Amino acid sequence: MTASVGENSVESKTTLAALAPLQAVLFDIDGTICDSDPLHHYAFREMLQEIGFNGGVPITEEFFIQHIAGKHNDDIAKFLFPDDIQRGLKFVDDKEAMFRRLASEQLKPVNGLYKVKKWIEDRGIKRAAVTNAPKANAELMISILGLSDFFEALIVGSECEHAKPHPEPYLKALEIINVSKDHTFVFEDSVSGIKAGVAAGMPVVGIATRNPEHLLMEAKPVFLIKDYEDPKLWAALEELDKK
DSSP states (O other), X not given: OOOOTTSOHHHHHHHHHTTOSOOEEEEOOBTTTBOOXXXXXXXXXXXXXXXXXXXXXXXXXXXXXXXXXXXXXXXXXXXXXXXXXXXXXXXXXXXXXXHHHHHHHHOXXXXXXXXXHHHHHHTTOEEEEEESSOHHXXXXXXXXXXXXXXXXXXEEGGGSSSOTTSSHHHHHHHHHHTOXXXXXXXXXXXXXXXHHHHHTTOOEEEEOSSSOHHHHHHTOOSEEESSTTOHHHHHHHHHHHHO
């Protein structure tokens, strides 16, 4: 199934309206509240090339999207270093240190983030961040974006028995902030994250910041937006307000 960001607007309204009264919104972090994937791609590309991975040929964006974006570091380590998992785990730790250096200088919010933040705050809706990123990364990104006081909880994949695409991190978020999946929706930008939210029984609004739309649609979000300024999102939120 393929659909563009411009489609499914009618579906979006009806699907989110069914959540009324809205209790909570759950956010992924990388690629969802900040455009961090280019920094991750850069760090992986530079460091893998340095050790002669793939014969010294730099990894492509397609390779990054298919095998790395949105996945937990343990799984990335196993994929990149199947014969030496310990080396893989050390490599991804070093890569995260490089990412944090880049992020502290270059991280930017996804367009319209503070507009949707205000909408949520004005209505007293609960919120949590749910991520496969290491805790140090997650806390740094949230802090850089000025959202440390916005999120009531931070759930990281490594503190769950299963990371995304398993639903556990999202189910744990619902439990911690004490809300129902029937009155909560999720913002996600990766296939793995959308699958996790859907498996947890919630509608997921997909954000097409970097990942190809046709891949995101296969994971079954209720609709896709290009960022938080997208008129489709605001039509859906207005519909919720009317309920």
